Amino acid sequence: MGFPQIIALTVYAAFVTWEMLGPNFYLSKPVIAGLFAGAVMGDVATGLFIGGTLQLMVLGVGTYGGSSIPDYMSGALIGTAFAVTTGSTEIGLAVAVPVGLLLVQCDILGRFCNTAFQNMADAGAEEKNWRKVELGCLLGTIPWCLSRAIPVFLCLALGQDVVASLAAAAPEWLLNGFKCVSGMLPAVGIAILLHFMPLNRFWPYALLGFVLAAYLNVPMLGVALVGLAFAAVKYYEFTQQKPAVAAVAASTEGGTIDDDE
Missing domain, CATH: 1.10.287 (Helix Hairpins)
Known part of the structure; x- marks a missing residue:
């Protein structure tokens, strides 16, 4: 994986996080993120497969009330990159799912850091300093974007060689377990969707x-x-x-x- 590809995926993660807070063109959907990652990595079919599989996991899930949910957008970016570099969609999915779950903590951290800027905006509102309100809201997007960009960059820059080595040394029973888990993901996603229908x-x-x-x-x-x-x-x-x-x-x-x- 080249450095320009890592930068492109990192910038996408940051931009999409900002886009979720504003225009919201649904670029944060895992299937769209997988498509973009597949285009960057030169394998659109794999990107659509990884992103589409992860999309089934979030069809019936929403961030209502400001709750944090698994970040399968970042998982799609990282999973697609690893799937293309290792040549195994099972490995890509096996990496994408735990990444999406772990990045919930980064989302909470980003929201926590955003509180300081929102307090600045509240103070500006009390002072009727609208420039301060705007600045607080704009600066508040920075920790939110970094909560996705930094983990994606670190995983892609530091983890690809490790993942490739583990994939080469992985025993057959472990790979079969990955295949079984990846096959269950669509069923779990459909079950979540049916629960809310x-x-x-x-x-x-x-x-x-x-x-x-x-x-x-x-x-x-x-x-x-x-x-x-x-x-x-x-x-x-x-x-x-x-x-x-x-x-x-x-x-x-x-x-x-x-x-x-």
């Missing part, structure tokens, strides 16, 4: 998707298009119900409806 209302659609994929061997894109069609039908029904309800409410507002009309 209102299946008590929409279980027939989930069952239909399972039949299409498992028994009829319909590609994932085909299953997604079928789901899009059903979603469009439900949306149309929902939008048509609103005018009807509004019309009934308007007609009954002044009294009862005349049966002769």
Whole structure:
């Protein structure tokens, strides 16, 4: 792995962290990070595989209330880089998952350091010094960005040789264990997603998707298009119900409806 590639992935980690706090173009999604890392490393297919697998882990997870969740964006960057350099997606996933979990602590540290700048912004608000408020908010993004950029840089700059050596010396049973774990990740991600979905209302659609994929061997894109069609039908029904309800409410507002009309 060349130094320009390490810098590119580090800059991406920092930029995406800032982007999450502002514009939010969803560049922080693991599948997008994996795509970028794959393009930088010269293997887009591997990047999409690593990022897509990690994406399944966060489909039903959100940072509600400022909570910290596993940083699988950074995990996708590091996992893709290691997967390409070692030639094993199993090794890449085996590295990406614990990295994503460990970086939760870095996220907490970044938030903690950000408190000092937010206190400065609060003081500026009390003083009606709006320049100070802006400066506090802008400077507060620095520790947040560094909480991702520094670990990514260190892992890529210092860990790649170690990971490559471990991969070469790893016994067969350990590699088989990595394969088993990496195969379970999509199932775990889907289970998390199903836990948050209102299946008590929409279980027939989930069952239909399972039949299409498992028994009829319909590609994932085909299953997604079928789901899009059903979603469009439900949306149309929902939008048509609103005018009807509004019309009934308007007609009954002044009294009862005349049966002769």
